[in-house]
Amino acid sequence: MTLRIGDETVPLQLSNGRDVLEVRAAKKLPRSMVTRVTGIVRRMFCLDDDYGTFYAAIARDPQLAWATAGAGRMLRSPTVFEDVVKTLCTTNCAWSGTQRMIAALVAQAGGAFPTPARMAELPSRFYRDVARAGYRGAYLRDLAGDVASGRLDLERLLPAGGLRDDEVRERLLSIDGIGPYAAAHVMMLLGRHGSLILDSWTRPTYLRRSGSKRASDRTIERRFARFGAFAGLAFWLFLTHDWLEEEGGNL
């Protein structure tokens, strides 16, 4: 991956072993840069988050106990802005569309994700003709403008920002193009695990995994309500249990 740090773009290679995440740069980085990179990577992989409370809640759950071995961390982007943009680009389109839009943004910004200011100054024809973002183009540009101008402080939505979950949800929903699905998705990445990500993938996957014929959103939410502040994470892990096998079982 390539990180943007200040005015520089820093290409990095990541690899994982058991209990180890190795970050390798092409050339030697100054000490200050190493500190920055380490901080960003720790944040991306949620390495400083504590899942003790969650593990205690699922320890005796036959469907979820497996996760106490170390599951639950979401892969974040370096900034909340980037996660909101990416999430917006997953709405109402296939994965190929999401990848096309994000790849176009990254390519025009020189290989690392663009800053809000850069995205705000891109002409609408870029969003229409290159990213082919359709009606999302205006949403993306406006969002970038609000963040670049300081009108919208997305970093404040992190737990350290001191806002309650309902306040954060409210702010996310006030962004054009961000609805219930996208808000829940971003909040999960923020480490706010209360709400379920309900969309065209999780709904049928839930039915398959639970063996139900059909289940309304309210029903699904009721079934995970016992996990309280971790309901969304419990739901997510319930759905993605089999990803472990596919990834070789490495937590």
Place this chain on the structure above:
DNA sequence: CGTCCAGGTCTAC
């Protein structure tokens, strides 16, 4: 070729 819909959301009732 037309229709449907994919990791939805907005607006107008």
Place this chain on the structure above:
DNA sequence: GGTAGACCTGGACGC
């Protein structure tokens, strides 16, 4: 508060 219709795009599918 709940729901129909519109919305960019492109790939899948039926005819």
